[in-house]
Amino acid sequence: MAERSTLLIADLHLSPDRPDITQAFLHFLAGTARDADALYILGDLFEVWIGDDNPEPLLQQVATALHSLSATGVPLYFCHGNRDFLLKQRYAQKAGMQLLAPHTVVDLYGVPTLLMHGDSLCTLDLGYQKFRQWWDQPWWQWLILHTPLWYRQHLGRKARRVSASDKMAKSSSIMDVTPDEVPKVLMAHQVQHLIHGHTHRPAVHELQLPDGRPAWRYVLGDWYQQSAYLEVRPSGWQLHFAALPTLTES
Template structure:
């Protein structure tokens, strides 16, 4: 099935819409930052975004793949990970809500991390109402239904029993496995070379119908764009990479003027 959990609206749960002193402030959405110590310039850009850019926001939504990989919340013992969690926690300390959705690389982010980061987990997909606009949010990998091999892996990897078995294995073994997989995929930054790896039109149409929205925002494909679909507008978030070749990155801003794609500042 396309949906892992029933779509629910957080119109009454997300700060904004006249319920919060910061209600006039915008919502910022980003994804696919793929944080790791191997990409220091990207990490620095993310730190600037959280410390400076996000100060304008009411809420920040990270729609998956915050980290390059995540093999369990015991990764919080790593100084780099603890530093990122502490950085994210400064958002809630400043009255800025943080919402995090699982991606295809960090779907094992759990309650311990969410608490350390001061974040609220969002299921995929999810519907919010922002400045009167109903928006369906997704990471995007669930929409790539033409990639049958990946979808089989996705169903297996999201199985709770399979996750329990994996998380019960030694931490260093899990970490080494993830590092090996990352090396094989060139640090996880290979661009799709086939329509097989992009979203499927039927899956997009199904999400428009199920969510009863005319706007979808997702990441995952690393193909940032705004698409006018039969069911409405589909925005694709960019991946972030300031360490390999041409710089990539950016975010979406939702405010009273609508939705805009903005570069990293």
């Protein structure tokens, strides 16, 4: 009998511009994820999210695939990222997902673990954190979601351009997590294990908490060049990577 496992992913940045990532994700949902006890998506599943009313066919395709997995009995959980923070209950229900709080502690086979997207850990990126304070407000989100769809589509395109420009201008250290912030968050939630995405730097980091206890930070990988997921089993935790499919023109 196969050992039980829970899977965690983040930062797929699905968009019509990258059908190879979409195909890899659909294959993952129809294959590897079917045997999991649960699947956690820790943000930035989509490149940009302008509202649950967006008629983009890709969104329906992904929702159908997610709901199909959920229907097999695999629980799906979604934590908002900085690209899809406007994803609401309407789409979550369509996809068969349960929305998580920005900081959620779960029990992974006896190990209390903090799950989050990870952007709030990058405290040295002052410009981003200032913007984050705005979009994290319910009134601001309500206001944006009640503008016409065409206007939100315009804002989405603009946000992608600004994001690309910011990445070119900012140093690598600013866009990574602030080392001092990690133990603070772990201590605040009384855990020794943290899993997050956002930085696109998959790795396992061991650190020491202020009270002397060891702690571990697992960083999920993005799907730009390869698919990536963390597999948590009772016997151990492991990051997995696989090449994206090569698409051929029909």
